[in-house]
Amino acid sequence: MFLKPYVPQSEEMVQIMDPNGNIVKPEWMPNLSNEEIIEMYETMVFSRIIDEKILQYQRQGRILTYAPNLGQEAAQVGSGFAIKQTDWVASAFRELGVWLRKKAPLYNILLYWYGNEEGMHMPEEVRILPVSVPIASQLQHATGLAYASKYRNEPDVTLGYVGDGGTSQGDFHEALNFASVNQTPNVFIVQNNQFAISTRRAVQTKVKTIAEKALAYGMPGIQVDGNDIFAMYAVTKEAVDQARNGGGPTLIEAYTYRLGAHTTADDPTVYRDQEEVEEWLKKDPIDRLKKYMLKAGIWDEEKEEALRKEKSEIVKSEFTKVENSEPVALEAVFDYIYADKTSIQKEQYYKLKALQEEVE
Amino acid sequence: MAVLNLIEAITHALDYEMGKDESVVVYGEDVGFEGGVFRATKGLQQKYGEKRVFDSILAESSIVGSGIGMAINGLRPVVEIQFSGFMFPGYNQIVTHAARMRNRSRGLYTVPMVIRMPYGGGVRALEHHSESLEVLFAHIPGLKVVIPSTPYDAKGLLLAAIRDPDPVIFLEPKRIYRAFKQEVPEEDYTIPIGKAKVVKSGSDLTVVTWGAMVRDTQKAIEIVEKEGFNIELIDLRTISPIDQETVVESVKKTGRFVVVHEAVSSYGPGAELISIINEKAFLHLEAPPTRVAPPDIIVPLPKGEHHYLPDVNHIAVALRQVLKF
Numbered sequence: 001m002f003l004k005p006y007v008p009q010s011e012e013m014v015q016i017m018d019p020n021g022n023i024v025k026p027e028w029m030p031n032l033s034n035e036e037i038i039e040m041y042e043t044m045v046f047s048r049i050i051d052e053k054i055l056q057y058q059r060q061g062r063i064l065t066y067a068p069n070l071g072q073e074a075a076q077v078g079s080g081f082a083i084k085q086t087d088w089v090a091s092a093f094r095e096l097g098v099w100l101r102k103k104a105p106l107y108n109i110l111l112y113w114y115g116n117e118e119g120m121h122m123p124e125e126v127r128i129l130p131v132s133v134p135i136a137s138q139l140q141h142a143t144g145l146a147y148a149s150k151y152r153n154e155p156d157v158t159l160g161y162v163g164d165g166g167t168s169q170g171d172f173h174e175a176l177n178f179a180s181v182n183q184t185p186n187v188f189i190v191q192n193n194q195f196a197i198s199t200r201r202a203v204q205t206k207v208k209t210i211a212e213k214a215l216a217y218g219m220p221g222i223q224v225d226g227n228d229i230f231a232m233y234a235v236t237k238e239a240v241d242q243a244r245n246g247g248g249p250t251l252i253e254a255y256t257y258r259l260g261a262h263t264t265a266d267d268p269t270v271y272r273d274q275e276e277v278e279e280w281l282k283k284d285p286i287d288r289l290k291k292y293m294l295k296a297g298i299w300d301e302e303k304e305e306a307l308r309k310e311k312s313e314i315v316k317s318e319f320t321k322v323e324n325s326e327p328v329a330l331e332a333v334f335d336y337i338y339a340d341k342t343s344i345q346k347e348q349y350y351k352l353k354a355l356q357e358e359v360e
Numbered sequence: 361m362a363v364l365n366l367i368e369a370i371t372h373a374l375d376y377e378m379g380k381d382e383s384v385v386v387y388g389e390d391v392g393f394e395g396g397v398f399r400a401t402k403g404l405q406q407k408y409g410e411k412r413v414f415d416s417i418l419a420e421s422s423i424v425g426s427g428i429g430m431a432i433n434g435l436r437p438v439v440e441i442q443f444s445g446f447m448f449p450g451y452n453q454i455v456t457h458a459a460r461m462r463n464r465s466r467g468l469y470t471v472p473m474v475i476r477m478p479y480g481g482g483v484r485a486l487e488h489h490s491e492s493l494e495v496l497f498a499h500i501p502g503l504k505v506v507i508p509s510t511p512y513d514a515k516g517l518l519l520a521a522i523r524d525p526d527p528v529i530f531l532e533p534k535r536i537y538r539a540f541k542q543e544v545p546e547e548d549y550t551i552p553i554g555k556a557k558v559v560k561s562g563s564d565l566t567v568v569t570w571g572a573m574v575r576d577t578q579k580a581i582e583i584v585e586k587e588g589f590n591i592e593l594i595d596l597r598t599i600s601p602i603d604q605e606t607v608v609e610s611v612k613k614t615g616r617f618v619v620v621h622e623a624v625s626s627y628g629p630g631a632e633l634i635s636i637i638n639e640k641a642f643l644h645l646e647a648p649p650t651r652v653a654p655p656d657i658i659v660p661l662p663k664g665e666h667h668y669l670p671d672v673n674h675i676a677v678a679l680r681q682v683l684k685f
Contacts, residue, residue: 064484115662133488165418198394199415271394328664333657348655
C-alpha cells in the first residue's frame, strides 16, 4: 500500500491523521478496534507520565541521568504495536514506548535508570536487547538476530531503532547493507527527532529525507509523520508483514521532534528557541490521538483523569520499590563479567571484600 | 594571570593556540555551536568562525579519519571524542592510520593531530561514560598519551600536544573538570610530553599516579604521613612515552613503589611501570612493587560504582602495607 509507490525523496511523508485528530486519508486508516486504539493511547500516556515522573525525581536528586521520550511517543508506540510479542527489538536508549508495548516491567526500566544494571535483566518474553548507548551499533545486532530467525525458518521479525544522528555512523550503513544483501527480516526505524544532542538534522546530512538513504542499499525507504500514531502503525505493519513474508528489509523515517532535553545532563535552551518547541507542541502525538478519540466518542475527560491517576500511582509505587531495592552487592559487579569468575577476579573479590569490611 | 578550572584551562589553551596558529582547527560532536557537552570549546566558533570550529557529523571514525587527512595536508586538527567510551568506531583510524602514517610513508606524511577525550569514572554516569582506556592507546607504537591533573598542566600539555609532530591522545579526567581552580598564566608555556612531575618529594616510598587519582592519592599520603612516613608522589602526566628516568631514580632513592590508577588491574598501566622498576631498580627494592587499581570488571552503573574506583582509604591501606613490608 505504502512501500511500492512511495518515492522517498519526495518529502511527502505519510500522514493519516492530522494534528487536529482528523483522518485525512481514510483509505489508509488501519483496521484497528476501538479497544486497540484506546490501548495505544494508554501506552502513550503511560510513557509520558513515566517521563514526567522521572524528570521530577531527577530534579529531586533521586535519579541521575535520564533520556526522556517526550514528543516521540507515537513513533515508538505506533511502531511497537505493529510487531508481535515474539518479534525482536534492538533499541538504543529512547524507546520507552516500545519497551512498554513489549511488556517490559516498569520496575526493571526504573531500576536501570536508577543506576543498577540488574534492571536490564528483563523477562525473556520481552525480547528487546538491553539499552545500547554506542550510537547505531545495535542495528548490526538487529541484522544478526534477523539472520538467525531466517536461518531457522522462524517467523520472527527484528525491529532496529536509531536516531537521526545515528544515520551518520558507519554501523548504520553496514547494517542496512547487510540486511539488504541477505534479505533479512528487518525493519529499521529512524526516530528523526531533529537533534543529535545539539546538532541539527540539517547539519548531520544533506539529503532531503533520511528515508532516501534506503535507496543506496536497494530497499524501500519511507518517511512517516512520526507524531501520527496511525501512520506509524500502518506503515510499520506493512513493512513488518513484508519482512515476515520474505520480502526483505525496510527503512522507516519517523519524522518527529524531541520536546525534552537529550538527557537530563543537557540544556536545550543553549541551542534552540522556545518558539520552535511551541510549534511542535501543537503537533503533540498524544493530544492528536486524544482529539480523534474524543470526536469518535470513545474517550472522555473522566476516563482521561482516571487513566492519568492510575498510571501516576503505578509509577510512584514502582519507584518506591526501586528506591527500597537492595544496594548493589560486591558480588553483583563480578557476577556477569564471565560465566565463571577467573582466579584473578576471585582474588580481587576477596581482597576488596576484606577491605570493605575493615572500613566498616 | 587567570584563575581557571581544568576545563576552562583547556578552552583557554585552544583559544590561545587558535589565535596564534591559523592551521589549528577544532571539531567534534556538538563542539561548534554548543561548545561541546562539557563546554570545552565554548565561544570558539563565535570567535574563529565555522570554518575553524565546527560540529562534526555523529561518527567517530569520520572525526579521526578526516583529522588524519587534514593533518597530512598541513592543518593542526584538535578533535574531540565526546567520551572516551565512544571512541571505538574511531579506534580503527587511530590505530591503523594515525599511529602508522609516519612509518608507512617513511616520514613523508605525518599526523600532527590531537584527539581529546574526557575519560574516567566517579561521575555517576550511564554506560560507556566512565572507562579508563589509556593502555589501549599506550600499547600502540606511534601514539603519545597525555593526561593532565591540574589546570596549569592542562594548558601546558595541550599546547605541547598541538605543537607535537605526532598524534597525541589527550585524555581529560572529567571527574576533576570543575573540581578546583588554579592560576594559569595567560602567556605561552608548554609542559614537555614525556616528563613526569614530582608533586612532593619523600624518602620512604614512591607513589606514581595521574589524572583524577592524583588528588585522592595526595589525601591518602597525608593520612599515612601522619603515622611517621615520608612519601614521594609523582604525577606521571604522560602515559606514553613513560618518563622512566624520574620514576626509576625515585625508586632507587626510596626502595618502595606503589602505582595507583583508575584502569582495571590486569594488563593495566601499573603492570608496565612495575616491569620497568623490576628491570631498572630491582636491587634497590625493599618491598614488592604494588598496584592499586580496580578489579577486572566492567565499570558498574552508578549504584555499584563505589565497588570499582579505589578510594582514599583503599590507597592508604596499600601504602601502609608496602611501607611496613
